[in-house]
Amino acid sequence: MRTILYLLQKEFIQVFRNKAMLPIIFIMPLVQMLILVYAATMELKKVDLTVVDLDLSETTTRLTAKFEASSFFHLTRAQLSSSETDQMLLKGKSDLVVTFPQGFEKDLKRNNEATVQILVDAINGSAAELSNAYLQTVIGSFNQKIRAEMMGVPKFTPPQQVSVIPSYWYNPELNFKFYMAPGILVILVTIIGLFLSSLNLVREKEMGTIEQLNVTPIKKYHFIIGKMMPFLFIALLDLTFGLLVAKIFFGLPFRGNILTLYVFTSLYLFLVMSIGLFVSAISDTQQQVLFVSFFFLIVFIIMSGLFTPVESMPVWAQNLDKINPLYYLIRIIRNVVLKGSGLLDMTRELISITFYGLAMFSLAVWRYRKTV
């Protein structure tokens, strides 16, 4: 046991003697919270909408005014030919083009039906889908309104319809920052856990210090734990710091228990560090470790559910996500921070990361050789 203390003492001295360390600890969370959280937003605002009104009737003017009233669209009116509207989309001057054909109002009154053309720039698929859906909603509600008017139904007996009033729990204002900030903190602790610990171990190989260390009676698991603890400590410190930054700058609520989060994050870090140390146990240079870790990190992040919901992935990919550590912690941290979930609310995640961590730790200890 005392050996571990001496190893930790050595590691801490080395970590804090490294001049790059303090900036990494304090600047990384600041940058991530203040830049990434704002930048990585999926909220759509100010979609460039061009309305080509060839009818110029009362109905089309009213509908155009509806579009204009929404903060969602940035509206331009233009009288363009169809080839000119194509150019608008092609040159990226407009994201959406709505065209009311000539005789729109006449068709509507005479045939009870009229067509409107909507062109959407779908380079960014999800943005296109979202803005189209929003446009449809505006048109849909307008539709109901004019139908009621035309049927001459008195105001006091509105037409029968089911109206849906959604209530968004845990994030009532659908604040995207509340959703992103915890997820981005997961990336932060992952980078610290995965990279710093594994680079540290393989550096001993590169510098040759491992040769001297391997002839000492230090036990293998002592050594591996000695490589984990300092970075576990730094990662938890950074998590706390990141949450504070989020609270101060955009009022991120914290509904759960911070200790719950520490327990989950520690278990998670134990897992990712074991993966990292396993990679460095089978590598000889920092370059190899960086390359392999980076590859896995990218795959893990994209599949983690940080940007896109895991539920919308194909079933096989969802099953594959069971071995993605980030998938677990992103779920956990959002639930703890926004919902106030406790340890027992997420026993499945708790059990999964614990056993997964133990398995990877055993693998790392087993693969780390004291012989060369």
Add this chain to the structure above:
Amino acid sequence: MIEVGNIEKSYGKQKALKGISLEVQKGELFGLIGPDGAGKTTLMRILVTLLLPDRGYAKMDGLDVVSDFRKIRTLVGYMPGRFSLYQDLTVEENLQFFATVFGGTIEANYHLIRDIYSQIEPFKNRLAGKLSGGMKQKLALSCSLIHAPKILILDEPTTGVDAVSRKEFWEMLNKLRHKGITILVSTPYMDEANLCDRVALLQNGTILSIDTPKNITAGFSKNLFGVKVETTTQRFECVGLLKEMQGIDSVFSFGESIHITSNQPAIQEIQVTEYLNGRGQQGITVERISASIEDVFMELMQNEGN
């Protein structure tokens, strides 16, 4: 104290050790002499349990290097060929660290390292990476001694160290031997062989000879001459000419001079001088010399080659 029996080790198809056997007595200063790639480091790594031998056995203080590796690690001090201490820790922190991971303290075994450590103690708060080559070696030796090992294994400790530090280093080893520590040291410098009690000459993974330095040089049976020349160009020309001379067995450039061997009594200094003078080489001196370890080594290598 150290017993090596028919050790073999290959890296892939490359045979690093081809059946090596040797024995080192307690309190002996034993040298492994050989050029780079002879197998010195491989043998040492097997002895300090960093490598497993393919075949054969090795025992350290009666303990097998494969099955008793844990016990061996506590009784052996090892100094790798490459500086392997933490460059970002200070002199004192390094020493402290290696003392404690062996479960001891600096104070407990300070008497063993006093002579060596006292020389670098004024710099104890300096980072190890900022030390000079000679001081690094002293620190590395201190760190490998701080747990009071019975056996000390030093892999080329004087490579890349200046002449003064090298001399000091060997004096330190001599003192440690008098304290009863068995020392196995490797070096590519033949002149250091004379400072050992016994040496093994290693070449291409085989042992050419094991004996005291005196016996090894005494076993040199041929006549050996040193040829001194005036310029480098002349040395090249003379080497070429001597190789063609009848009755000469070998010709080697030895720094400033040329060493030639012959086992024909008819060839003496005067014959060599006349031969070279007759081919336009003036101002040379030839004298009979006694063999150094290096001469023996060259001779043994040549025999091996044939």
